[in-house]
Amino acid sequence: xxxxxxxxxxxxxxxxxxxxxxxxxxxxxxxxxxxxxxxxxxxxxxxxxxxxxxxxxxxxxxxxxxxxxxxxxxxxxxxxxxxxxxxxxxxxxxxxxxxxxxxxxxxxxxxxxxxxxxxxxxxxxxxxxxxxxxxxxxxxxxxxxxxxxxxxxxxxxxxxxxxxxxxxxxxxxxxxxxxxxxxxxxxxxxxxxxxxxxxxxxxxxxxxxxxxxxxxxxxxxxxxxxxxxxxxxxxxxxxxxxxxxxxxxxxxxxxxxxxxxxxxxxxxxxxxxxxxxxxxxxxxxxxxxxxxxxxxxxxxxxxxxx
Amino acid sequence: xxxxxxxxxxxxxxxxxxxxxxxxxxxxxxxxxxxxxxxxxxxxxxxxxxxxxxxxxxxxxxxxxxxxxxxxxxxxxxxxxxxxxxxxxxxxxxxxxxxxxxxxxxxxxxxxxxxxxxxxxxxxxxxxxxxxxxxxxxxxxxxxxxxxxxxxxxxxxxxxxxxxxxxxxxxxxxxxxxxxxxxxxxxxxxxxxxxxxxxxxxxxxxxxxxxxxxxxxxxxxxxxxxxxxxxxxxxxxxxxxxxxxxxxxxxxxxxxxxxxxxxxxxxxxxxxxxxxx
Numbered sequence: 001x002x003x004x005x006x007x008x009x010x011x012x013x014x015x016x017x018x019x020x021x022x023x024x025x026x027x028x029x030x031x032x033x034x035x036x037x038x039x040x041x042x043x044x045x046x047x048x049x050x051x052x053x054x055x056x057x058x059x060x061x062x063x064x065x066x067x068x069x070x071x072x073x074x075x076x077x078x079x080x081x082x083x084x085x086x087x088x089x090x091x092x093x094x095x096x097x098x099x100x101x102x103x104x105x106x107x108x109x110x111x112x113x114x115x116x117x118x119x120x121x122x123x124x125x126x127x128x129x130x131x132x133x134x135x136x137x138x139x140x141x142x143x144x145x146x147x148x149x150x151x152x153x154x155x156x157x158x159x160x161x162x163x164x165x166x167x168x169x170x171x172x173x174x175x176x177x178x179x180x181x182x183x184x185x186x187x188x189x190x191x192x193x194x195x196x197x198x199x200x201x202x203x204x205x206x207x208x209x210x211x212x213x214x215x216x217x218x219x220x221x222x223x224x225x226x227x228x229x230x231x232x233x234x235x236x237x238x239x240x241x242x243x244x245x246x247x248x249x250x251x252x253x254x255x256x257x258x259x260x261x262x263x264x265x266x267x268x269x270x271x272x273x274x275x276x277x278x279x280x281x282x283x284x285x286x287x288x289x290x291x292x293x294x295x296x297x298x299x300x301x302x303x304x305x306x
Numbered sequence: 307x308x309x310x311x312x313x314x315x316x317x318x319x320x321x322x323x324x325x326x327x328x329x330x331x332x333x334x335x336x337x338x339x340x341x342x343x344x345x346x347x348x349x350x351x352x353x354x355x356x357x358x359x360x361x362x363x364x365x366x367x368x369x370x371x372x373x374x375x376x377x378x379x380x381x382x383x384x385x386x387x388x389x390x391x392x393x394x395x396x397x398x399x400x401x402x403x404x405x406x407x408x409x410x411x412x413x414x415x416x417x418x419x420x421x422x423x424x425x426x427x428x429x430x431x432x433x434x435x436x437x438x439x440x441x442x443x444x445x446x447x448x449x450x451x452x453x454x455x456x457x458x459x460x461x462x463x464x465x466x467x468x469x470x471x472x473x474x475x476x477x478x479x480x481x482x483x484x485x486x487x488x489x490x491x492x493x494x495x496x497x498x499x500x501x502x503x504x505x506x507x508x509x510x511x512x513x514x515x516x517x518x519x520x521x522x523x524x525x526x527x528x529x530x531x532x533x534x535x536x537x538x539x540x541x542x543x544x545x546x547x548x549x550x551x552x553x554x555x556x557x558x559x560x561x562x563x564x565x566x567x568x569x570x571x572x573x574x575x576x577x578x579x580x581x582x583x
Contacts, residue, residue, distance in 0.1 A: 018396035100319075126329040282428075285426055
C-alpha cells in the first residue's frame with residue numbers, strides 16, 4: 001500500500017515540476033504585464049514623464065469623451081462581425097475542397113495556405129500596392145472593361161477608385177484583407193472537424209439515399225458545428241486584436257474611418273505618448289475578449305461531449 | 307453527374323487557389339519591373355512593357371539589409387521554438403498523463419492565456435523590456451515570444467500525448483525506466499508528429515508577430531522581417547515597391563511550403579486537441 005501511495009505522491013510532484021516552468025513564464029510575462037496594464041490605465045504615466053500617479057478613472061473619462069474612441073469601437077465590432085461571416089462561409093467551402101481528392105491537390109493546398117503563413121505586414125503590403133490610388137491593377141482592369149474612367153461609366157468617370165481614400169471603400173478593403181488572410185486558417189480548423197467525422201455515419205446517410213447537399217446540411221454541418229464555432233471565434237479574435245492590417249493599409253484613415261481599438265491604443269499610447277490613455281483603450285478590449293473566450297470554451301465543451 | 311462533380315471540384319479548387327494566391331502572382335511580376343514600366347498608369351500592369359530587371363532584388367540585399375532581417379527572424383524563431391518545446395512538452399505531459407484532478411480546468415486556463423492579445427500587453431511589456439535593459443535588442447523578442455507560443459503549443463501537444471497508448475510507457479516502466487525515463491525514451495519519440503506541428507506553428511506565429519517587434523526594437527540591424535521590411539523600404543511617402551514585393555514573395559513561399567509539408571500532422575493535432583482535450 002505504501003509503495004502505491006509513494007508513486008501517487010511522486011506523480012503529483014512530477015506534475016508540478018513539469019508544469020512549473022510554463023506557469024512561471026506565463027505569470028511573469030502575461031499575468032504581471034496584465035496587472036501593470038490595469039495600473040497604467042489608472043495612472044497618468046506618459047512616455048515623457050514615467051512617474052506613476054494614481055488618477056482613478058480619469059483616463060477612462062477622457063477616452064469616453066473622445067468621439068474617435070466610439071468610432072474605433074464601432075469599427076472594431078463591424079470589421080470583426082462582417083469578416084467572421086465571410087471567413088466562416090469561405091472557410092467551409094475551402095475545407096470541403098481541401099478534403100476532396102483531385103490531381104494537383106498539393107499545389108492547390110500550397111497556394112491556399114499562402115495568405116495565412118505570410119507575415120501579416122507583408123501580406124498587407126501586397127494589398128497596399130494592389131489598392132494603390134494611381135497604379136492599382138484592379139482599377140486598370142475596370143478601365144479596360146469600361147466600368148471606370150469614362151463619362152457615364154458605372155463606377156464613375158474618375159480614373160481611379162481610391163480604394164483606401166474613400167471611407168466606405170477603405171472599410172471594405174480592410175475587411176477584404178482580413179477575410180483573405182484568415183480564411184485559410186478557418187479552413188484548416190474545419191478540415192480537422194471534417195476528417196474527424198466517423199466514415200460510417202456518412203456512408204449510412206449515403207446508403208439511405210441522401211444526396212450530396214442533404215448529407216452536407218443534415219449530417220456534416222450539424223456534426224462539425226462545434227469546429228465551425230471554434231474557427232469562427234479564432235477568426236473573430238484574430239480580426240479583433242489585429243492592428244497590422246489597419247496600420248499598413250490606411251493608418252486608421254481616412255479621417256479615422258478605419259480606426260480600430262488596437263490601432264487607436266497604439267497611436268495614443270506609443271505615438272501619442274499617453275501611456276495611461278493607451279492602456280485604458282487596450283484594457284477596454286479585455287471584457288469583450290473574455291466573452292469571446294467563454295463562447296470558445298462552450299464550443300470546445302460541446303466537442304468533448306462527442 | 308460524376309463528370310459534372312469532378313469539373314465542379316476542379317473549378318472550385320482553381321478558383322480558391324487564385325483567390326488566395328493572386329496578390330503574390332502580381333507581386334512576382336511587379337518585383338522584376340523597371341521603374342519606368344511600373345509608374346505608368348497606361349501600361350498593362352500584368353505584363354512586362356519593358357525588359358525585366360533584377361536591380362530591385364539586389365537593392366533588397368545590398369541596401370536594405372534584408373539578409374539581416376531574415377537572419378534575425380530565423381534565429382529568433384529557432385530559439386523561440388526551442389524554449390517553447392522545452393517548456394510546453396513537460397507541461398502538456400503533466401496535463402495529459404499524470405492524472406491530476408485539476409488537469410482539465412488547468413488546461414483550459416492555459417488555452418485562455420493564448421487569447422490575451424499582444425495589443426493588451428505591449429504597453430506594459432515594453433516597460434518590462436526597458437526595465438530588463440533589453441530595449442532595442444532582438445533578444446527581447448526571444449524572451450517575450452514564448453508567451454504567445456507556449457499556451458497554444460501546450461494545447462496542441464495535449465492532444466498528441468493523449469493519442470500515445472498508456473501501455474507503452476507502462477511497459478517502459480516495467481522494463482526498469484523511471485517515470486521520467488519513460489517520458490523521455492518512450493513517449494517523446496512517439497509524439498514526434500506533434501512536435502513537428504508545434505515547431506511549424508510556433509515558427510509561423512513568431513515570424514508574423516508585429517506589435518511587439520514594432521514597439522520593442524527600433525535600430526535597423528536588430529529588426530526582424532515583419533517590421534524591417536515595411537519600415538526600411540518605406541521612406542516617408544516613398545515606397546520601394548518592387549523590393550517590397552520581392553521581399554513578400556521570398557518570405558511567403560518558403561513558409562507556405564514548409565507549412566504545407568506538415569499540414570496533415572497539424573490537422574491531426576488540432577482534432578485530437580479539440581476533441582479529446
